[in-house]
Amino acid sequence: MNSNIEESPEHNIGESSAPSRQPASFPTSHQTSTLSADRRIGRHVSIGSKPVKAAAIAREIGCNAIQIFASNPTGWRLPADDPVACAAFARAARDCGLDPVVIHAPYLINLASPDEIIWEKSITLLRWTLQRGGLLGARYVVFHTGSHRGSGVDAGIARIAQAIARILAETPPEVILLLENDVGAGNSLGHSFENIAAVLELLPGYVGRLGVCLDTAHLWGAGHDISSAEAVQLALQQFDEAVGLERLKVIHLNDTAMALGSHRDEHARIGEGIIPEEGLRALLRDPRLAHAAVLLETPTKTGSDGKEDWQHEQRHLQRVKGLMGLSAPH
Ligand SMILES: [Zn+2]
Numbered sequence: 001m002n003s004n005i006e007e008s009p010e011h012n013i014g015e016s017s018a019p020s021r022q023p024a025s026f027p028t029s030h031q032t033s034t035l036s037a038d039r040r041i042g043r044h045v046s047i048g049s050k051p052v053k054a055a056a057i058a059r060e061i062g063c064n065a066i067q068i069f070a071s072n073p074t075g076w077r078l079p080a081d082d083p084v085a086c087a088a089f090a091r092a093a094r095d096c097g098l099d100p101v102v103i104h105a106p107y108l109i110n111l112a113s114p115d116e117i118i119w120e121k122s123i124t125l126l127r128w129t130l131q132r133g134g135l136l137g138a139r140y141v142v143f144h145t146g147s148h149r150g151s152g153v154d155a156g157i158a159r160i161a162q163a164i165a166r167i168l169a170e171t172p173p174e175v176i177l178l179l180e181n182d183v184g185a186g187n188s189l190g191h192s193f194e195n196i197a198a199v200l201e202l203l204p205g206y207v208g209r210l211g212v213c214l215d216t217a218h219l220w221g222a223g224h225d226i227s228s229a230e231a232v233q234l235a236l237q238q239f240d241e242a243v244g245l246e247r248l249k250v251i252h253l254n255d256t257a258m259a260l261g262s263h264r265d266e267h268a269r270i271g272e273g274i275i276p277e278e279g280l281r282a283l284l285r286d287p288r289l290a291h292a293a294v295l296l297e298t299p300t301k302t303g304s305d306g307k308e309d310w311q312h313e314q315r316h317l318q319r320v321k322g323l324m325g326l327s328a329p330h
C-alpha cells in the first residue's frame with residue numbers, strides 16, 4: 001500500500017488535473033515484440049484523464065496486459081458515469097492487444113472492518129469498481145483483503161466473505177474478483193495463504209468468479225522466502241496446498257528494499273531491491289504459473305522534465321521478459 005507508484009497522485013484518475021502524457025518516440029518497439037503469445041505481461045499505468053493514451057503507451061513499451069485504477073485509489077468518491085469514455089478505453093485496450101485488463105481497487109476498501117459504516121462504504125466502492133470494470137472491458141478486479149482492526153482473524157475472514165457474496169451477486173459475471181496477498185502489518189489479513197484460502201472456502205458457489213493475486217514484494221514483506229529456486233518451490237507448494245495454483249490469476253511483480261518478513265510494503269524496480277533475481281526467475285519460469293498475467297507495479301523513472309521515461313520502462317519490461325525466458329534482455 002505504501003509503494004511509490006501506488007502513492008503517486010498521478011494515479012488519481014478522478015482528478016481532472018492529472019498531467020497529460022506525451023510519449024516520446026519508441027525506436028525499438030517493433031524489434032522487441034518477441035513475447036510469446038501465451039504469456040501475458042504488463043504494468044500498472046496511470047490513465048490520468050487520457051485512458052486511451054495509457055493503452056497506447058502500454059503497447060508501445062511492450063505490454064500485452066495492463067493494470068489501471070478506475071477511480072482515485074485513496075478516495076471514496078465515485079466518479080460520474082461515463083460510458084462513452086469507458087467504451088473508448090475498452091476498445092483501445094482490445095485494439096492494443098492488452099488482455100487481461102486488470103483494475104486495482106482503491107486502498108480504503110476494508111471488507112474485514114468491524115465498523116458498519118466503513119464496511120458498507122467498502123462494499124459500495126468495490127461493487128462500483130466491478131461494475132465499472134465491466135464497462136472498461138476488465139477481466140479482473142484486484143483488492144486488498146484489509147484489516148480486522150482487532151476483531152480477530154476469524155471474524156475478519158467471515159466479514160470479507162459476507163461482503164464478497166453481496167458484491168458478486170450484483171456485478172457482471174464476466175468480471176473476476178482477486179484477493180491480493182498482504183505484507184501482514186498490524187491486524188491485516190491475507191499475509192498467510194490460509195487466510196486467503198479461508199475466505200475462498202466460505203464462498204464455494206463463486207469458484208469461477210474469485211481468484212488470487214500474489215504480489216512478490218508482499219510475499220517477501222510477509223516473510224515468504226522467494227530468494228532461490230528451492231525457496232520458491234516451497235512457497236508455491238504451500239500456496240498450492242492451501243489455495244490451489246489454478247486460483248492464481250495475476251502476479252504483481254515487484255522488487256523491494258525492505259527485509260524479508262519486515263511487514264513493510266514498498267516497491268522497487270526489478271534489480272533495485274533485495275529479492276534475489278534467482279528467486280524471481282524461478283517463479284516466473286515455473287510452468288504451473290504460465291497462465292497467470294505478470295504485472296509490474298514498480299515506480300517509473302522520470303526524466304529531467306518530470307515526465308515518465310517510457311523508454312527506460314520499455315527496457316525494464318525487456319529485462320523482465322528476459323527473466324521469464326521470453327527474450328534476451330538488451
Ligand atoms: Zn495492491
Ligand SMILES: [Zn+2]
Nearest residue numbers: 180215252297
Ligand atoms: Zn500489488
